[in-house]
Amino acid sequence: MSRSLNIALLGNPNTGKTSVFNRLTGLTQKVGNYPGITVEKKEGICKLNRTTKAHLIDLPGTYSLNASSMDESVVIELLLNKNSKDFPDVAVVVADVENLKRNLLLFTQVKDLGIPTLLVINMADQMKRKGITLDLKLLEKRLDTKIALVSTRENQGLDQLKALLLNYRKLSTKPTIDLSTIDKPYFENLKVTFPNQQLYKLWLVITQDVNFAKIDRKRVSDATNFKTQSESELKRLQQKETVKRYQFINEILKEGLLIDRDSATDLRSRLDRILIHKFWGYIIFFLILMTVFQSIFDWSSIPQDFIDTSFAALSEYAKTNLPEGVFTSLLAEGIIPGLGGIIIFIPQIAFLFFFISILEETGYMSRVVFLMDRGLRRFGLSGKSVIPLISGTACAIPAVMATRNIENWKERLITILVTPFTTCSARLPVYAILIALVIPQGSFLGLNYQGLMLMFLYLVGFGMALISAWILSKTLKINSKSYFVVEMPNYKLPLLKNVGITVWEKTRTFVTEAGKIILAISILLWVMASYGPGKDFSEAESIVTELYSDLEGEALSNKINAYQLEHSYIGILGKAIEPAISPLGYDWKIGIALISSFAAREVFVGTLATIYSVESDAEETIKNRMASEVRANGQPLFNLASGISLMLFYAFAMQCMSTLAIVKKETNSWKWPMVQLFGMSLLAYIVAFSTYQILA
Amino acid sequence: MIPLDQLALGEKAEIEQIETDFLPLKLIEMGCLPGNSISLIQKAPFSDPLYLKIDESHLAIRKETAQHIFVRLIK
Numbered sequence: 217m218s219r220s221l222n223i224a225l226l227g228n229p230n231t232g233k234t235s236v237f238n239r240l241t242g243l244t245q246k247v248g249n250y251p252g253i254t255v256e257k258k259e260g261i262c263k264l265n266r267t268t269k270a271h272l273i274d275l276p277g278t279y280s281l282n283a284s285s286m287d288e289s290v291v292i293e294l295l296l297n298k299n300s301k302d303f304p305d306v307a308v309v310v311a312d313v314e315n316l317k318r319n320l321l322l323f324t325q326v327k328d329l330g331i332p333t334l335l336v337i338n339m340a341d342q343m344k345r346k347g348i349t350l351d352l353k354l355l356e357k358r359l360d361t362k363i364a365l366v367s368t369r370e371n372q373g374l375d376q377l378k379a380l381l382l383n384y385r386k387l388s389t390k391p392t393i394d395l396s397t398i399d400k401p402y403f404e405n406l407k408v409t410f411p412n413q414q415l416y417k418l419w420l421v422i423t424q425d426v427n428f429a430k431i432d433r434k435r436v437s438d439a440t441n442f443k444t445q446s447e448s449e450l451k452r453l454q455q456k457e458t459v460k461r462y463q464f465i466n467e468i469l470k471e472g473l474l475i476d477r478d479s480a481t482d483l484r485s486r487l488d489r490i491l492i493h494k495f496w497g498y499i500i501f502f503l504i505l506m507t508v509f510q511s512i513f514d515w516s517s518i519p520q521d522f523i524d525t526s527f528a529a530l531s532e533y534a535k536t537n538l539p540e541g542v543f544t545s546l547l548a549e550g551i552i553p554g555l556g557g558i559i560i561f562i563p564q565i566a567f568l569f570f571f572i573s574i575l576e577e578t579g580y581m582s583r584v585v586f587l588m589d590r591g592l593r594r595f596g597l598s599g600k601s602v603i604p605l606i607s608g609t610a611c612a613i614p615a616v617m618a619t620r621n622i623e624n625w626k627e628r629l630i631t632i633l634v635t636p637f638t639t640c641s642a643r644l645p646v647y648a649i650l651i652a653l654v655i656p657q658g659s660f661l662g663l664n665y666q667g668l669m670l671m672f673l674y675l676v677g678f679g680m681a682l683i684s685a686w687i688l689s690k691t692l693k694i695n696s697k698s699y700f701v702v703e704m705p706n707y708k709l710p711l712l713k714n715v716g717i718t719v720w721e722k723t724r725t726f727v728t729e730a731g732k733i734i735l736a737i738s739i740l741l742w743v744m745a746s747y748g749p750g751k752d753f754s755e756a757e758s759i760v761t762e763l764y765s766d767l768e769g770e771a772l773s774n775k776i777n778a779y780q781l782e783h784s785y786i787g788i789l790g791k792a793i794e795p796a797i798s799p800l801g802y803d804w805k806i807g808i809a810l811i812s813s814f815a816a817r818e819v820f821v822g823t824l825a826t827i828y829s830v831e832s833d834a835e836e837t838i839k840n841r842m843a844s845e846v847r848a849n850g851q852p853l854f855n856l857a858s859g860i861s862l863m864l865f866y867a868f869a870m871q872c873m874s875t876l877a878i879v880k881k882e883t884n885s886w887k888w889p890m891v892q893l894f895g896m897s898l899l900a901y902i903v904a905f906s907t908y909q910i911l912a
Numbered sequence: 913m914i915p916l917d918q919l920a921l922g923e924k925a926e927i928e929q930i931e932t933d934f935l936p937l938k939l940i941e942m943g944c945l946p947g948n949s950i951s952l953i954q955k956a957p958f959s960d961p962l963y964l965k966i967d968e969s970h971l972a973i974r975k976e977t978a979q980h981i982f983v984r985l986i987k
Contacts, residue, residue, distance in 0.1 A: 280941045317968055321941060448933050455932055458941055484970070485953070494957050586972045589961050599961065599972075623936065699936040700977065704963060704970040
């Protein structure tokens with residue numbers, strides 16, 4: 217008979233907890249969200265033996281059970297809620313061999329909740345190099361648990377871990393420290409009032425602001441009466457508790473852990489000397505960014521061209537080989553171009569997440585936070601805003617979520633508000649196709665114009681993020697305590713498996729999430745473009761034949777299609793907004809693409825593809841089709857002025873429903889997403905207008 | 913006894929006193945407690961933030977936080 221048990225993985229950030237999770241679950245994992253909040257929930261299945269399957273949850277990294285962020289409160293909420301279907305049968309605390317002392321703090325807290333708790337000491341491969349010796353027998357005895365010594369890098373110790381997990385029932389659930397010794401009268405009183413409750417659990421409920429599941433809240437609500445203590449008094453008790461825990465840990469480690477400092481080689485200080493140097497540190501950071509952006513553009517262009525031409529061919533194939541009818545036309549003119557518009561993103565997104573996850577895995581990102589804090593604070597941001605601003609180049613959604621570890625609310629809010637200015641990957645296809653159309657080939661000092669234009673757009677995005685952050689910091693009246701604590705982890709070679717899983721996960725999520733919207737919109741667009749009211753649409757053929765009696769063959773049928781499109785529902789809508797956008801240099805077809813882009817920017821290319829393929833029967837790539845569009849005066853529609861105006865519009869406008877939704881969730885109000893939607897879009901209009909008027 | 917932000921690069925000290933109300937609990941939990949050793953590894957431009965080794969943790973904090981930690985130099 218097969219059994220299943222719940223396992224929760226806990227641990228400080230940078231301990232390789234996620235590597236342990238990846239080793240145990242591989243690609244069985246799935247990423248979702250905790251209900252109601254946007255904290256990422258990673259789950260996976262691990263086969264412990266032939267009959268036992270384990271359901272693993274990789275909880276967000278936390279230094280202790282005293283939550284200071286939303287991510288961390290998820291951990292406590294789960295551990296305190298016995299009724300949750302995810303409540304662990306056994307908790308695994310992952311510790312890094314080099315920071316054992318600090319990692320054990322979390323271990324003692326988890327164990328004190330009365331949950332069977334197992335200790336994993338990771339990075340065992342580092343022990344020799346760092347001159348570390350452990351007395352595992354003694355540690356197991358004194359910590360009253362079982363320990364698995366693991367190296368995720370060398371794939372060692374995981375079988376032992378699985379064996380220990382199978383025997384989790386034998387783990388002791390006795391608390392490690394006696395809380396009542398911290399403040400006798402206070403805790404004795406607590407014990408008397410709630411004789412049936414775990415003392416540490418009560419204490420956590422009193423000190424944390426956690427949203428408990430209803431049942432639990434009722435049970436412990438009386439405990440909140442103990443909040444009569446002042447906040448600073450509670451904090452003093454928490455400090456005493458921390459001291460108490462460290463005393464317990466230090467005594468154990470004095471005997472169980474031996475570090476021979478002489479044999480330790482120090483990669484950290486050597487690398488730090490260069491990477492966070494007052495001058496060279498910034499140069500290196502800038503060079504890294506340059507390399508990343510250049511390679512994203514260069515490397516992805518080959519697969520993207522391939523995808524672009526393949527989808528044009530596929531659409532043509534469907535048209536010629538399937539029986540004619542509504543379905544075929546929906547497939548060939550709506551769904552296939554729409555899908556192509558999603559697939560074309562994959563190379564760029566994958567490369568971006570590849571680089572970002574390498575920067576994070578190596579420990580370099582924390583150095584960037586350190587380098588940039590002072591400078592960014594001038595604009596009302598935090599050093600920690602660097603991570604959202606850089607991840608924003610992939611997608612604003614994870615970037616907005618990455619603001620969570622910014623402790624100061626004002627700095628966090630400003631970061632959330634300005635992050636959508638950074639050039640996300642959804643803007644890339646828009647830029648890529650427009651740059652290819654309007655920026656000439658050629659090079660300046662060995663850098664090609666098209667690459668420079670792309671770089672300029674990235675800089676414009678960052679620049680606008682900083683300027684608006686500065687304005688917001690001067691205008692927003694929010695007082696909040698400024699706490700800034702960043703761990704500087706050891707430098708590590710990135711684990712390829714971790715990078716691979718991140719790239720796979722993020723790309724997959726993006727494609728399915730964005731894909732749904734894009735697909736829905738391209739179908740809607742096709743319907744609106746394929747039907748229209750009145751005679752102009754239904755009798756287009758006879759009207760056009762009469763008007764242009766000298767035309768025949770392909771020229772005639774193109775004219776008919778164009779006439780029909782103009783009088784379809786979408787044509788009517790586009791014509792209606794044309795007066796507003798023609799001063800920016802756009803025609804009504806771009807107007808349609810612009811409107812549909814408010815759902816998601818990446819829809820732009822797909823929309824044009826759908827409109828054009830409804831209009832023309834010829835097999836052509838989107839780019840060629842765009843290049844042949846002309847204005848009434850015979851000039852190409854996409855020229856330098858209209859192209860740059862359009863790119864700047866996309867650089868500044870808030871065109872992403874998903875981002876608005878996530879900002880609403882994170883700020884808990886519609887006010888801020890609305891500020892973004894109207895503020896950014898107005899700015900975009902003004903900038904695009906002035907650009908076109910000056911250049912044209 | 914001097915405030916932490918006056919520690920010079922490379923100097924070793926011991927934490928003597930902390931003003932709990934002005935420090936995040938997280939910092940205390942990472943080992944910023946009286947009696948623990950502390951040293952300044954690196955300063956960012958304008959001496960802010962500070963890159964410290966506290967006990968066995970490597971971390972960065974801002975100058976304004978460091979002013980609430982008092983240390984005694986160890987020869």
